Amino acid sequence: MSSLVHWLHIYEKPAVASAGSDQFITRIPMQQYRHSIAAMGGFDTASAILPVDRYQGEQVLNNYIGNRVAIYAANPSVPIWEGIISRVTLSAGSVELSRTLDGMANRVAVLWTDGASGAVYSAETTDDDSIAEYGSIMQVFDVGEMYTNSASFANALRALRVAELGNPILSVFPVPQPDFGVYVEMIGFYHTLMWDANEVVTDTDDTNIMTRYLTDAANPEYSYNDDIFYDYSDTSDIAAGSITANTQRRLGETTWDLALRYAEGGISGDRAVVGISPTDINTGLRRAYYRLANKNVEYVINAYGDGRVRDIRGAIVPPYEMQPDRSIRINNLSLGDALTGYITRVEYDADTQEVTWYTDNVPTMAGVLNVRVNIVSPATNRVQKARRAY
16 A cells, blocks of 8 residues: 555535635545546546544535545645545445435436427426535436327426435445445546536537537526536637537437537547646636647657656656646667557556556557556556557
């Protein structure tokens, strides 16, 4: 186990706090901390065990679902990961209790086909108190074909679903555990783009797709969480000249589904990334981004060396600082020329101080590096496989 302590800083819920000024609540040391970061999206997932007493554990279970968090390691000023708490699991003496945002819906609509006018989208039923606390988390329930009294059924269904799913879902399992424990799971802010299940709308304007989906306050149907999880008015990191298109959304696609669809088409024939930026330490705000991928070589590894990743100046990169959306150069291959791969994802394990990084099938990697590369932890000298998806 690493001697480097990782701290969980807990802040107010973003929906409750004023933009850019959510209040700090507490910090807790963590055990078995892990995180992942993706080029598409940004901070992805994280998890840890919290060494707390019963009172603190129940406090986390009951009060901190949906709260903003930041993870700190060696540098107390810059977090290595941030997002919100999505699930807390508490193991007591005879039961295991879990509360989660997964499956939650405080805004519900129903979609059906009536055989005459095609897809019909109901009005929405909301739990306004829940929305004010957690932000809008929407689900669209597709009930297939309905004809007689369709609207009556839809109204009853959405009222029931909001009543059942409007707050974090509690599950209780009879799983006797000898030891008390609290386990937290966290998601990055881009996951909140999955909470807008867009209605049946045909876009007929010719606006920049990403501006419309991610920042356009003139089209509130794209996001009910304006300025809650990021600054909805900040378009400074949305690429100019991006693709324009008319779209129909008939399946309750989320804002993230639509943004990812068009991001994968690239910008002017080159690779693009989309997501939510880290919090600006000066303003306390985040912003959406849609821009060209950063293909610059920022990391170097010796193909037949000790497996340590270094920056371009030769300094060893701490495993918790390694990032995707940049390239890594592999030196000293027998074929002579160095090869370069674009990193799409990193996964960090604090206990072992190991990082796993993934590249995809870019042309310079094809064929030659269809192998596994060993990464050795500087702290433990343990070997881990860096898998590549080809």
